[in-house]
Amino acid sequence: MSRKRQHRIAEGSDWTFEELDRADAEIGRVARAYGLDCYRHQLEIITAEQMMDAYAAIGMPVYYHHWSFGKHFLETENRYKRGQMGLAYEIVINSDPCIAYLMEENTMAMQALVIAHAGYGHNSFFKGNHLFKQWTSADAIIDYLVFARNYIAECEERHGVDAVEQLIDACHAVSSLGVDRYKRSPPLSLQKERERQREREAYLQSQVNELWRTLPRHEAATQSGEEVRFPAEPEENLLYFVEKHAPLLEPWQREIIRIVRKIGQYFYPQRQTQVMNEGWATYWHHTLLNTLYDEGRLTDGFMFEFLQSHTNVVMQPPYNSNWYSGINPYALGFAMWQDLRRICEAPDDEDRAWFPDIAGSDWRETFDFAMRNFKDESFIAQFLSPRLMREFRFFAVLDDDARAKLEVSAIHDDPGYRALRLKLSEQYNLGSHDPDIQVWNVDLRGDRSLTLRHFMHRRRDLAPDYERVLEHLAYLWGFAVRLEQQNEDGEVTLLAERMHDRRRGATE
Amino acid sequence: MTVRIVDRRQDSRNKSSINRSRFIRRFKGQIKKAVADAIAKRGIRDLENGEKIGIPGKDIGEPHFRHGRGGRREIVHPGNDRFVQGDQMDRPQEGGGGQGKGQASNEGEGLDDFVFTLTRDEFLDIFFDELALPNLVKRQLARIDEYKRVRAGYTQSGVPTNINLVRTMRSAAGRRMAIGGPYRRRLRELQNELESLLDEASPDPDEIARLRHEIAVLRAKQEAVPFIDPFDLRYSNRVRIPQPSTQAVMFCLMDVSGSMDEATKQMAKRFFMLLYLFLNRNYEHIEVVFIRHHTIAEEVDEDTFFHSRETGGTIVSSALKLMYEIIQARYSSSMWNIYGAQASDGDNWDSDSPGCRDFLADSILPVVQYFAYVEITEAEPQNLWREYEKLVSTHAGVFAQQRIVAASDIYPVFRELFRKKLA
Numbered sequence A: 001m002s003r004k005r006q007h008r009i010a011e012g013s014d015w016t017f018e019e020l021d022r023a024d025a026e027i028g029r030v031a032r033a034y035g036l037d038c039y040r041h042q043l044e045i046i047t048a049e050q051m052m053d054a055y056a057a058i059g060m061p062v063y064y065h066h067w068s069f070g071k072h073f074l075e076t077e078n079r080y081k082r083g084q085m086g087l088a089y090e091i092v093i094n095s096d097p098c099i100a101y102l103m104e105e106n107t108m109a110m111q112a113l114v115i116a117h118a119g120y121g122h123n124s125f126f127k128g129n130h131l132f133k134q135w136t137s138a139d140a141i142i143d144y145l146v147f148a149r150n151y152i153a154e155c156e157e158r159h160g161v162d163a164v165e166q167l168i169d170a171c172h173a174v175s176s177l178g179v180d181r182y183k184r185s186p187p188l189s190l191q192k193e194r195e196r197q198r199e200r201e202a203y204l205q206s207q208v209n210e211l212w213r214t215l216p217r218h219e220a221a222t223q224s225g226e227e228v229r230f231p232a233e234p235e236e237n238l239l240y241f242v243e244k245h246a247p248l249l250e251p252w253q254r255e256i257i258r259i260v261r262k263i264g265q266y267f268y269p270q271r272q273t274q275v276m277n278e279g280w281a282t283y284w285h286h287t288l289l290n291t292l293y294d295e296g297r298l299t300d301g302f303m304f305e306f307l308q309s310h311t312n313v314v315m316q317p318p319y320n321s322n323w324y325s326g327i328n329p330y331a332l333g334f335a336m337w338q339d340l341r342r343i344c345e346a347p348d349d350e351d352r353a354w355f356p357d358i359a360g361s362d363w364r365e366t367f368d369f370a371m372r373n374f375k376d377e378s379f380i381a382q383f384l385s386p387r388l389m390r391e392f393r394f395f396a397v398l399d400d401d402a403r404a405k406l407e408v409s410a411i412h413d414d415p416g417y418r419a420l421r422l423k424l425s426e427q428y429n430l431g432s433h434d435p436d437i438q439v440w441n442v443d444l445r446g447d448r449s450l451t452l453r454h455f456m457h458r459r460r461d462l463a464p465d466y467e468r469v470l471e472h473l474a475y476l477w478g479f480a481v482r483l484e485q486q487n488e489d490g491e492v493t494l495l496a497e498r499m500h501d502r503r504r505g506a507t508e
Numbered sequence B: 001m002t003v004r005i006v007d008r009r010q011d012s013r014n015k016s017s018i019n020r021s022r023f024i025r026r027f028k029g030q031i032k033k034a035v036a037d038a039i040a041k042r043g044i045r046d047l048e049n050g051e052k053i054g055i056p057g058k059d060i061g062e063p064h065f066r067h068g069r070g071g072r073r074e075i076v077h078p079g080n081d082r083f084v085q086g087d088q089m090d091r092p093q094e095g096g097g098g099q100g101k102g103q104a105s106n107e108g109e110g111l112d113d114f115v116f117t118l119t120r121d122e123f124l125d126i127f128f129d130e131l132a133l134p135n136l137v138k139r140q141l142a143r144i145d146e147y148k149r150v151r152a153g154y155t156q157s158g159v160p161t162n163i164n165l166v167r168t169m170r171s172a173a174g175r176r177m178a179i180g181g182p183y184r185r186r187l188r189e190l191q192n193e194l195e196s197l198l199d200e201a202s203p204d205p206d207e208i209a210r211l212r213h214e215i216a217v218l219r220a221k222q223e224a225v226p227f228i229d230p231f232d233l234r235y236s237n238r239v240r241i242p243q244p245s246t247q248a249v250m251f252c253l254m255d256v257s258g259s260m261d262e263a264t265k266q267m268a269k270r271f272f273m274l275l276y277l278f279l280n281r282n283y284e285h286i287e288v289v290f291i292r293h294h295t296i297a298e299e300v301d302e303d304t305f306f307h308s309r310e311t312g313g314t315i316v317s318s319a320l321k322l323m324y325e326i327i328q329a330r331y332s333s334s335m336w337n338i339y340g341a342q343a344s345d346g347d348n349w350d351s352d353s354p355g356c357r358d359f360l361a362d363s364i365l366p367v368v369q370y371f372a373y374v375e376i377t378e379a380e381p382q383n384l385w386r387e388y389e390k391l392v393s394t395h396a397g398v399f400a401q402q403r404i405v406a407a408s409d410i411y412p413v414f415r416e417l418f419r420k421k422l423a
Helices: A002-006 A017-033 A048-056 A067-081 A108-128 A130-135 A141-159 A162-173 A188-212 A215-223 A238-245 A251-272 A272-296 A300-313 A329-345 A347-356 A363-373 A376-381 A384-391 A417-427 A466-477 A502-507 B017-025 B028-040 B120-127 B134-144 B165-199 B205-224 B262-282 B304-305 B316-328 B350-362 B383-394 B406-416
Strands: A043-046 A090-093 A098-103 A394-402 A406-411 A434-440 A450-455 A482-488 A492-498 B005-009 B053-057 B072-077 B115-119 B147-155 B235-242 B246-254 B283-295 B297-300 B334-342 B369-377 B397-405
Touching: A002 A272, A002 A482, A002 B283, A017 A108, A017 A272, A017 B005, A043 A108, A048 A067, A048 A090, A048 A098, A067 A162, A067 B017, A067 B115, A090 A108, A098 A108, A108 A272, A108 A300, A108 A363, A141 A162, A141 A251, A162 A251, A162 A466, A162 B017, A188 A251, A188 B134, A188 B235, A238 A434, A238 A466, A251 A272, A272 A300, A272 A329, A272 A376, A329 A376, A329 A384, A347 A384, A363 A376, A376 B028, A384 A417, A394 A417, A394 A466, A406 A417, A417 B072, A417 B369, A450 A466, A450 B297, A466 A482, A466 A492, A482 B246, A482 B316, B017 B028, B028 B053, B028 B120, B165 B205, B246 B262, B246 B316, B262 B283, B262 B304, B262 B350, B262 B369, B262 B406, B316 B334, B316 B350, B350 B383, B369 B383, B383 B397, B397 B406
Parallel strands: A043 A098, A043 B005, A450 A482, B246 B283, B246 B334, B334 B369, B369 B397
Antiparallel strands: A090 A098, A394 A406, A394 B072, A434 A450, A482 A492, B053 B115, B147 B235, B283 B297
16 A cells, blocks of 8 residues: 555645656656657746736746736736636746746646646647747747847837837737748847847848938839839738838837747747647646556546546537637647547548548557647648537538628538538638738838738728727838728728828927 | 756746836826726725726727628637528627627627726825825924834843843843852762762771862852842833824815805815825824814814705804814824815905914914815805915915816816925
8 A cells, every 4th residue: 555655646735846846757757658759848836926927928937028918917917806717727938948837826736737738748749840840949039038128128228118118019019910921030049139139230221221212323223114113022021021121210129120020920830729739738638647547646536636627628618608709729629639549549431531541540650740740720621520520519600791691601511521621720720810911012212101902801801900000000110101902803992091290209 | 857846936926017017107197087087986084995997998909900890701610509501690799698609709899998906006106196295204304203112122231110020030040050050060070979988888987078078068159159140130121213203184174154065065075085095195094173164163073074054154264263272172292293174165254364364374374284275166266265365475385275166176276286396
């Protein structure tokens, strides 16, 4: 009896540092046995208050200061104090070493759950998935955030809090148009960042002058062509374009735009892989802890507590429930990974017909393949099985503002499976989720105004916010800014135009 | 390989406090308005707590390019319980909640108020932003004549009443141990020697006598160590530290003659409330004295003060005299900081006004920290105002007066009266 007890982990509800250590060692042993490849990780014990702080700063341990984070903090605090929400059990940071927060108030069972979920689940996903590998520099992000915070604090000292705040407001407003979707940005490095920052100031300033150049030679060249557009090709990364080409910005302003852009870029893969990533982490905490239980290292009490939290996390309320607020990424992701393993290990005829390549294959290999090479959109398009669509009882609703009624366009039946899967996949396509707005033209020879064009897709219009976004953009650009809309027939209409009054801006 | 565990609990707790103060700074305008609204709803003494306030959600939204509601959209929902392909249904009502709420989901504008809780300090900071109590600092520093005695350890000298018995006995015991120790040790040795000598077959009688003598001498010495010695005495020590006065009394003087109607009284109430709240921030303890008057003045409780009506003429000096009497009787010591606030519609018996002015200047203003007069009237300034006006220049810093026409003036007037003056 007593010998067996020694091998048990996470007994009792209070945690100690030794117990955390042992739990982590055991979970890690099982994770390695399953072949999970992780960054080193670091567990940080924090209080509930600090958890709210972390919330407000999107989980990052270091972040620049801005009122909007204060707003998030107040919001969280208010809801937490009123008991409307519990705090998330875990926040994990995609860095190397990977940092996972453990909240002081949690029981030992919850801590073990978080260690398995964040320390091994998310961690291995960050390390393996191609988007994270390609787009984020896990080893440099913390350093970069430190650099960013210090740089912005310095700017606040030099140029005043108000000026910096106005700039960051403007950057945040267009930050959704601040990511490169297709080309990889160079890895971050703190030292290079510092070294290059000064060079860049000088260089950028010299580049901008292109917009000012009004020498006759230049004019002669452009007059020969019909109409020369600048940029030659439409540019989708608006923040990048502003950083490089806005005529009147000071070097420090360009640097701050770059900081907001870089951090936005860092978070972009997380938005693209929510279902996969959360599902993966949930699948692995479930598997790792169940394996430990089967080995006799966890008590029944532990498992009850663990399963209760687990089932809460993966609950999917139906569309007509009061609790419904869209598809729960934890539920869908967890179910898909579980289903994928089932297809590998115990396929039925339907699975063989739908997934001839993977039915009956080695599940760990298939898992790795799927985890490494997909994002939500393609993962769903590839791996969502008819059985799961039936289990979730998915149905698609078509909302066309030209028609008086909504229509159910597909349900979980034979004719509907493929359409349904495609529609769900499309729902996770960030490309169609965010409006398609591109930098169309700069009037180089005239008033230097910037023209954006919104390419309508399925006649979807823009929320009225755009007027305020344009004001922010006009502030950044320094001259008039126009927003055009091109519908699917190619007709172009002018939506709005904003002029930035620089004299007022200067005195403010 | 063991995992690295970092305990961050002791790290700075308020990482977000900068962001929080930035937020408050940015929306100060809206927050101030919300705070002013909140104040109107509260009772005079219950302005102590933090306040949950709401500011318009649209003001603080962060705009983004997003899709609107138009066009063709297809959304996949879970939990189908009745639909087959091709079913048609009505659009769910906006914000209907419950049934079919999904369709109206994540694109809501968030026009609800953004509600959050200000701490008491933040609340009062905003409320009294840029205000200062006149003469507060000066008086506090210049007139410290209250002292408080506090314990400050122990001394070796003092008066017998202050002897600290425990400390004294402790040091006596220590001294006895220190001085008696060597004797005791030697005594033990001699006694052992004596016993071993006596056990011998043929003890040496001289040696025994010598040992017995030495033992007797040591015993005498040991008993000569005094049980208590003047050296042991310890006295509790107390020191006097200056005690700035932390209490204030606030006199609310109001005219309840026939010319003051309910609305005017409500305005006066708001003004008194502000003053109470403001003083409360600066003093630990505040008493409020309500004096109402028509031709004669009387001290009343809060409820009567604000709600009962009287009719008749007006003699303001009666209230001032009563205030002076109360100060003499109850608040004469220097421990009290005295503030007076008088609200009236300015209507006074003509020949009384000069007397009011003189009485105020001679008797009241010298003993109070500040006296503020507000005249609540839409008409021309009345005779009381004109008389008081002469005091403004001669007693600058102690006396001030302002006019209130509408409820919206109250706060600005209050701010004007207590505005921070540059030194």
